Amino acid sequence: xxxxxxxFPKENICNxxxxxxxxxxxxxIPAGNEADLFTYFNSFSAYKWKMYTKIKEVRFRLRCKxxxxxxxxxxxxxxxxxxxxxxxxxxxxxxxxxxxxxxxxSLADVKGIVYAxxxxxxxxxxxxxxxxxxxxxxxxxxxxxxxxTFRREEFVxxxxxxxxRETMENPDSPLYQNVYVYVSDNGQTLPCEExxxxxxxxxxxxxxxxxxxxxxxxxxxYEDREKYGLTHILLMDDDIVLEPESLFRTYTLLNxxxxxxxxxxxxxxxxxxxIPYIQHANGELWxxxxxxxxxxxxxxxxxxxxxxxxxxxPMEYNGWWYCxxxxxxxxxxxxxPIFIHGDDxxxxxxxxxxxxxxxxxxxxxxxxxNRKASSMEYYDMRNTLIACAIHHPExxxxxxxxxxxxxxxxxxxxxxxxxxxxxxxGVEDFCKGTEFLKELDPTKLHPEIMKMGYAMQDVSDDLHKxxxxxxxxxxxxxxxxxxxxFAKKHLLSVNGWLxxxxxxxxxxxxxxxxxxxxxxxxxxxxxPDTSRGFYVERKAKDFFATIGRCFKMGWLLAxxxxxxxxxxxxxxxxxxxxxxxxxx
Numbered sequence: 167x168x169x170x171x172x173x174f175p176k177e178n179i180c181n182x183x184x185x186x187x188x189x190x191x192x193x194x195i196p197a198g199n200e201a202d203l204f205t206y207f208n209s210f211s212a213y214k215w216k217m218y219t220k221i222k223e224v225r226f227r228l229r230c231k232x233x234x235x236x237x238x239x240x241x242x243x244x245x246x247x248x249x250x251x252x253x254x255x256x257x258x259x260x261x262x263x264x265x266x267x268x269x270x271x272s273l274a275d276v277k278g279i280v281y282a283x284x285x286x287x288x289x290x291x292x293x294x295x296x297x298x299x300x301x302x303x304x305x306x307x308x309x310x311x312x313x314x315t316f317r318r319e320e321f322v323x324x325x326x327x328x329x330x331r332e333t334m335e336n337p338d339s340p341l342y343q344n345v346y347v348y349v350s351d352n353g354q355t356l357p358c359e360e361x362x363x364x365x366x367x368x369x370x371x372x373x374x375x376x377x378x379x380x381x382x383x384x385x386x387x388y389e390d391r392e393k394y395g396l397t398h399i400l401l402m403d404d405d406i407v408l409e410p411e412s413l414f415r416t417y418t419l420l421n422x423x424x425x426x427x428x429x430x431x432x433x434x435x436x437x438x439x440x441i442p443y444i445q446h447a448n449g450e451l452w453x454x455x456x457x458x459x460x461x462x463x464x465x466x467x468x469x470x471x472x473x474x475x476x477x478x479x480p481m482e483y484n485g486w487w488y489c490x491x492x493x494x495x496x497x498x499x500x501x502x503p504i505f506i507h508g509d510d511x512x513x514x515x516x517x518x519x520x521x522x523x524x525x526x527x528x529x530x531x532x533x534x535x536n537r538k539a540s541s542m543e544y545y546d547m548r549n550t551l552i553a554c555a556i557h558h559p560e561x562x563x564x565x566x567x568x569x570x571x572x573x574x575x576x577x578x579x580x581x582x583x584x585x586x587x588x589x590x591x592g593v594e595d596f597c598k599g600t601e602f603l604k605e606l607d608p609t610k611l612h613p614e615i616m617k618m619g620y621a622m623q624d625v626s627d628d629l630h631k632x633x634x635x636x637x638x639x640x641x642x643x644x645x646x647x648x649x650x651x652f653a654k655k656h657l658l659s660v661n662g663w664l665x666x667x668x669x670x671x672x673x674x675x676x677x678x679x680x681x682x683x684x685x686x687x688x689x690x691x692x693x694p695d696t697s698r699g700f701y702v703e704r705k706a707k708d709f710f711a712t713i714g715r716c717f718k719m720g721w722l723l724a725x726x727x728x729x730x731x732x733x734x735x736x737x738x739x740x741x742x743x744x745x746x747x748x749x750x
Contacts, residue, residue, distance in 0.1 A: 167303060168340070169215070169224070169418050170526060172295040173207045173411045180409065180530065182443045184467035193292035195234070195284060201292070204241065204281040204469040207411065207526045210297045211476050212276040213243050214524050218430075219422035221299050223272055226282060231264045232290030238269050241469070242277035243476050264293055279473055279525075303421035305428075308395045309413075310346050310387035310493060314379025315404035317353035322404050326361060332410035334365055341417050346394055348386050350379035374608050375505030378750070380486060384493075384500055385747045391494050400490040401510075407439065407530040408488075415527050416490055429496030430520040433484025435461075435475075435528030441643055443467045446533040449481035449523050452511050454558055455550040455569060463647040472525060481521040483514020488529045491517075499742035503750055505608050507542055508549030515557045535641050536693040538676040540619025541612075543585045547573065547592030555596075555734040563727045570723065571716040578712045579661045579680040581689055581702035584619045586715055591618070593719050597726040599733040603741055626697040628690060632673045639675050640694045650679030662686070663709050671701075 174193065175181045183191040186208055189201035203209055215221055228236055235258050271280065284292060311329070315322045326347065333341040349368040351358060352375070358368040371382050380401050387399050398420060402408070416432060423430070435448035443466050451458035460479045464471040489510065491498065498516045501509045514521065547570070554561050570593055577585045595602055629636060652661065659665050662685030672689040674682055676699065683689055692699030740746055 167301070167418065167421070168296045168298045169221075170210065170297050170415050171411055172203070172228075172292070173409065173526075176409075179407060180442050182467070185443055187292075188469070190292070195232075195286040195290045195292070197286050197288045197290075200283055200285045202281060202283040202469075204239075204279070204472060206466040206472050206475075206528075207409070209279045209281040209472060209525060211525050212240070212273055212280045213278045213476055214522070215419075215422075216273040216276075217478070218419065218424065218427050218522055220304060220424055221273060221301050221422050223270060223299060223301070224280075225268060225270045225298050225300070226280070226295070227298065228267045228282065228284070228295040229264060229293040230267065230284065230290055230295075231293065233287035234258075234290040235285040235287070236267045236269065237283045237285070238271060239281055239283065240276045241279045241281065241473055243279065243473060243478075279476060299422075301422070304423065305397065305421060306344070307397045307417055307420035308344050308346070309341075309417060309420075309490070310348055310383070310390070310394075310396045310399040312380055312383030312387065312399050312401045313347065313349045313404055314376050314383065314401075315349060315351055315353065315356070316373065316379075317355050318404045319356055321406075322349060322356065323361070325402075325404070325406070325408060326366060328408060328410060329413075330366075333413065339414070341414060344417065345413075346387070346390070346396065348383040350382040352379045372609050373612065374503070374750070375509075375612070376486070377501040377504050377506065377509035378608065380509070381501045381503065381747055381750065385744070387493055388497070388500075388744065397492070397494050398490050399493045400488070401486040402489075402529070403487040403531060405531065406487055409529070412488070412527045412529065415524065419522070419524065419527075420490070427520070427522065429492055429498075429517075430522050431484060431514060431517045432490040432522045432524075432527070433481070434488025434490075435523065436485060436487050436533070437466070437528055437530045438533045439530045440533070440641065441646075442530055444643070444646065445471075445475070445528075446531075447485060448475060448528070449479070449521055450483055450485065450511075450514075451480065452482045452515065452553070454554060454561065457511075475525055481519060481523070483511045483517075484521055484523070486510040487531045488527070489514075499739075500744065500747045502549075502552065502738075502741055503603055503606070503608070503746075504549045504552065505545060505612060507545040508553060512549070512553045512556065515553065532695075533641070536676040536695065538691070538693075539622060540582070540585050540588060541615045543577070543588040543619065544592045544595075544615050547589045548596050549592075551593065551596040552734065555731040556738050559731050559735055563724055566727055567720040567723050570719045574712055574716050574719070576680070578663070578708060579683065581683055581686065581704050582620065582691075583702075583705075583708045583712065586712065588615065588619050590715060590719060591615075593722060597722060597730050599730050600737040600741060604746075620700040620702070622693075622698045622700060624697065625690060625692050625699045629673065629692060629697060632671070632690070634673050636694050636697060650681060652681050653684075656681055656684050659685075660709075663704070667704055 347366045350371040352373045354370045361368045436446045445464040448461040667687035672686045
């Protein structure tokens with residue numbers, strides 16, 4: 167059975183050649199030159215296949231024409247540095263006509279990533295290839311793909327066309343008749359009947375947010391699991407760009423899992439749409455609400471980062487841009503009905519770190535650099551407190567009071583004091599416990615939340631007036647993921663709040679560190695991708711109001727936090743049950 171295919175750049179998906187090959191852009195190698203496949207998509211993660219599956223023997227097959235020497239190499243995964251590679255098998259190919267080279271190896275003999283090099287004696291062309299095994303699958307996976315969408319019709323239609331062309335209507339694909347698609351149309355703008363067929367189900371759904379949409383997909387697939395033999399559900403965002411080979415590798419990996427991995431989560435990496443060779447995330451840490459990214463910013467054109475990407479580092483969750491979980495055996499329940507932000511985190515925490523990732527399984531997606539809508543402040547705070555109550559009941563009241571206070575002060579330093587109202591409402595609604603979520607109508611609450619805080623509006627004329635070149639303020643490779651910090655004088659003056667304000671208006675992207683707002687009276691914060699934003703203003707009274715709000719939230723949590731934690735510990739399971747989701 168083929169485990170993974172050689173993949174070539176595609177104009178409509180990704181045309182960054184060094185994610186696929188080094189030394190050639192299209193598989194053609196001039197005489198005397200060498201190409202290698204130590205790349206994100208075309209190397210073989212032997213270390214992970216050995217860790218996750220029962221496969222013992224693997225064979226590499228390469229279709230090519232021309233006279234060449236084909237070698238396989240093993241790069242060991244040792245402490246994040248690239249170990250010396252060991253050449254362990256090779257074969258010379260001398261056919262002018264297309265032919266195939268076949269090289270076998272045992273997973274017991276390799277330490278990390280296996281990749282091929284092709285040295286051309288004459289002009290040579292790589293036509294295709296694969297890594298395969300003679301072992302029989304332990305189980306035959308059938309995957310339900312769940313997509314939640316809200317008014318992103320063109321993205322969804324493109325994804326459905328890709329899935330149909332590459333798998334669902336392709337009898338040559340191993341995924342043919344092994345994939346079903348469930349789309350929750352939260353905006354109710356898709357032509358559901360037109361897009362649906364016997365294996366694609368597009369369902370109008372009320373706007374219950376990401377958790378409600380994915381939960382609807384999960385519920386429908388769960389009800390169909392025996393009818394179609396579904397074993398897993400793959401949750402995908404509606405605005406991704408998908409390499410179909412990622413789906414194929416997901417399927418093959420699921421077929422060979424060891425017993426202890428059958429209940430694991432399989433997470434896909436997130437590569438940036440704007441800089442397609444930079445990885446934004448690949449397995450994340452929650453850390454009690456302090457989200458961390460262990461493999462952020464990796465330049466996956468470089469072999470050293472491809473190798474480091476396979477390090478087995480701690481993970482607590484994976485974003486639902488591409489996340490596959492068991493639907494039948496070892497099913498972990500449904501999402502919490504928390505609308506948006508944190509639903510994937512809380513669900514991932516249920517897996518206790520049993521999360522798999524693999525080079526070549528990932529999608530391209532927006533990287534969220536400047537998505538800072540006010541409404542998210544409510545959901546971030548409320549849902550973080552809920553996750554802490556469920557998964558870390560040992561956290562003290564003082565710990566959570568400090569966390570909320572830091573967040574309120576951070577909003578003041580960003581000059582976004584209106585957002586404090588949303589944070590406070592998030593704390594208050596958390597303290598209402600599980601009954602609040604059971605009885606909540608999110609279609610009524612969300613419009614109320616959207617009216618609070620700062621309203622995004624078109625500020626393109628203002629940006630022009632201030633002479634801002636928006637293109638230059640978009641994320642730049644040389645400054646991606648730089649750790650910001652406060653200068654000492656800024657810390658001592660509470661970022662300038664204890665000093666007279668400067669009258670000039672600062673014009674800054676939303677994702678900027680608050681240090682850039684030092685002593686500013688007003689600022690225009692904007693999203694460079696959309697030229698939408700809003701003005702913020704510093705007022706002396708807000709300094710004292712922030713202190714008062716910290717005390718108010720501290721008093722509330724001191725009285726109700728432990729009681730609310732006990733409520734979620736006792737009654738939280740009902741919120742993720744099938745009976746609840748039948749009614750939701």
